[in-house]
Structures are given as structure tokens and as C-alpha cells.
Amino acid sequence: MMENYFNDLVLNNDTNFYLGTGNPSSKILIIGKESAIDKISNYEQYEREILNNALDWKKNIEDNIHQDSVTSWFIDYPLYNPLYPYKGQLNKIQNKRTGNNGGTSRTFYNYQKLLDKIYNENRKSSNINFHEKCFITELNSSTAKYSHLVNTIDRKNSINNRQELLTHPYYQSFPIVLFAVGNYVRDFNIDIQKLFNVKFDAETGTLPITKTNYINLHYDDITNPSRLVIHTNQLSINISDLLLNELSQYIREHLELI
Template sequence: MYTEKFIDLVEKSNINSKNFYSNILNIEEPNPYYIGYGNPNSKILILGKEKGFDKSNLLQLKYESIDNPMQWKYYTDNLFPMNTKKFYENTNYVNVFIPYRGKQKSGHTWTKYSILNKLIFSTKNEEYQDFFKTSFISEINYKPSKLSNIKNFKDEKRIEFLKHSYFKSFKVIILACGDYLNSVKIQEIFNVKLCENKSKSREKLVVYKNNNFILINARQLSMDVKNEYLERISEIVKHYM
């Protein structure tokens, strides 16, 4: 049900999380070992910039960041399949498979992911949350922020985490973080080589490859991203699926 690579990632994330939060100064800090959401057995991995909320919202920080590895361990240890049963009571948050129900605003990142998913799989009547069933999503930067202020991400703890073999076990990786990682760092983390640059003005689209998967470095998928740009991304994805 869960791959050995994913189980290993979950185990290591939990061990590292416990060590991190054993320091009282880190109790209300985001989790550097946050894993992600969605279907861990899918063929598509989407890595965004960071979560778009204020880390002073401690309840949201707990559900979406601090407890994320622990939640995954609960599901992997008990071999629970993907479901929509709430992990916590009395909250809008659902679980690590599908964290929230209902549509987001048109410019929200998850709305763009949903549109991209429809384009890749040529579906019209799917539910908004269906992209969680066909992909796994995480973030380059584990620190949530309403505004992206980082131009070159250099957090070595997180970068080392992203080098885990699980993140290289997908058929397609969509690195939707713009220039957060430069080309040298992308090739180092994901063991890929630059293939071609299809970028246009304000539409970054750089393709990397190795023998097992392709990686598409795109801009952050939110706000004024046009459907035409998402279509271009989807065509590349479909070619390699």
C-alpha cells in the first residue's frame, strides 16, 4: 500500500521532528521535516514555494506543518488507505490525503493545481480536490508565509530532506517555485540534467531529465497564471506519463 521509500521518509521525518521539537525554542516553529499532502503512490509530485498562511496561526501551523509527519506515520503504521475521515475533530482540516474540502479562490495555488490536473488527465467533471488523488504536493520552503520574500532558497536542513529518494520516485516532478532553486541546485538535489528551456516572459518553463523521470521548473502557480501556460505544462507532462 505504501512504498518502502515513503515509509522510510515518514520514519526519518518523525525521528527528526522529535529531535527538533525537543528544543523548547522550536515548539511553535514550522516543521523542517514537513512531508506533504495527497496520494503518496501517485506519478506526479508538485513542489511549490511555501504554504500561504501566517505562522502565527498556531492551530493551522499544528495541523498543516508540525504534526504532518506524525499524521503520516499513523496512516502508514496502520496501513490505512486514502480517505476523507477527519484526523482532528472540530476543525475544517481533514487529513494529509485531502486537507480541506470546498473550492479556494480563483487565484489560489490549489485552484491552479486543480486546473492543471484536469488538463493532464483530460477530465471535465472532477471534483476540485481530485488533484490530491492523482498527485502528491509539498513545498520547497517549510516556513509558511503570505508573501514570498525568498529569492534563492538556501536552507540546508530542508534541502537535505528533499534529497531523500522518495522525492525522486515519481514519473514527473513539477517544481513550481520559480527561481527559489537555481539550475545547479536543482541538478544536485534531484540528480537530473538540463534538457531544454521553453520559457517565455513571466512563464518559466525549464525541463530537466534523467533516466527515470522528468522535472519541470515552472513559476509559482497562483494569482494571474494563465490557463494557456498550464496547458503548455500539461502537454509536457502528458508526453512523459
């Protein structure tokens, strides 16, 4: 079913919206704020990761490409593929000054920490491999090096358009959605219950983890849930291990139910 939904999403994506990266058949969908790409100074990366995303997915379907056939990014002539972006990255934060230590962004590093807690008994993987266990997309496909530099009109228009995209049966079919967009819910009046057809867990309510980290739990059926939507911080900077531990616990518990 997931594969059919995804194929429909890709092949009928007439607007060529950015769709996401990772394993389309996984059980976890992570939705972030936006990619941190300076499309002026690094247009090549913007084109590779954002503009070509839908076309790359169409090619993957047409050529029947799977994750195990994606080659390492660190070969002589790397080919980018949204199935497994930058395959072979080391599980460490990229050196911002030199950019050549084989590491990754802080957000991807935190995604890996979370998935290691969920699937690897909290053992640190040597490489960034979370794309094998989840699918990643963004609430906003307009990018800049830093969030505050994103054009405000472009961001608002993108979020409005992409909320409609997220109602596609593919995104709605994930049993676990990690809506890691922080204050964008407030700033852009996003109704999580309506968007994902879930109910806020009023009994548990908002779980304050630290002064700045929190978790909001939503279920399709609070008494007998088959779907969990978690609204939390953007998993980039100032993210505590306490938050990642709590997130992993709720996700693991839900995985056991489905």
C-alpha cells in the same frame, strides 16, 4: 517500492520535518515554494498543516489509513489528514473577505486546473481532488501569509535542510517532478541537475510561454527518459492557461512513456 520508500521516509524522520500531502503512491511530485500560512495570527492552521505533518503520516501508517477513508472537512467535526487535506473543497477560489464559500487557495485552484488537464481531459472537476493524483511538498517549510514576509534567515535555513531531505529515495523515485519554485532556484543557488540527478535539455532549453511564465525541462536520460523534472513558476498568481496547457502536455506525454 514507492510505499517502502515512503514508510522509510516517515518512520525514520527523526527531525519531524514537514513531508507533504496527497497520494504517496502517485506518479507526480509537485514542489512549491512554501505554504501561505500566517503562523502568528493563524497558529492553529500552522500547527495542523506543518508542525503535525510528520506525526499525522506516522499515524496513517500505523492505522493503515487510505484516502477513501478520509472524511470530508465539511462535516460537523472535521479531522485534518495530509492524505487528503480539506477533502470536499469546491473547485473555486476561496472568498478572502468571508472565507466561507467552500473554496480553496489560488495555488490549489491552479494545481486542480493542471491535474484536470492531465487526467480529466480538461474538464473542470466540481471539487478539489488533485491530492488523489499527486504528492505535494514545499521547498521551504517556514511560512507567512505572503512570501515576502517570511523570515529570510528561517527561509534560507529551511531550504538548505530540505534540499537534503529531497535527496531521500522516496522523492527521487517520482517519474515526474514539477519544481514550481520560480526564482528560488536563482536566489538560493539550487542546482536542479545535482539535486534530482537529471540533465538540462539544452536543445529545447528554456521555453518562454509568456513574458513572465516559463518552463525548463530536465531528464535523467534525454534520449530515453524515464524521469522528467520541470522547473517553472510558482503556481499561485499571474499564471496563464498557456503555461498550464504546456505543462500538462509535457506531463501527459511523459506519463505515456513510463
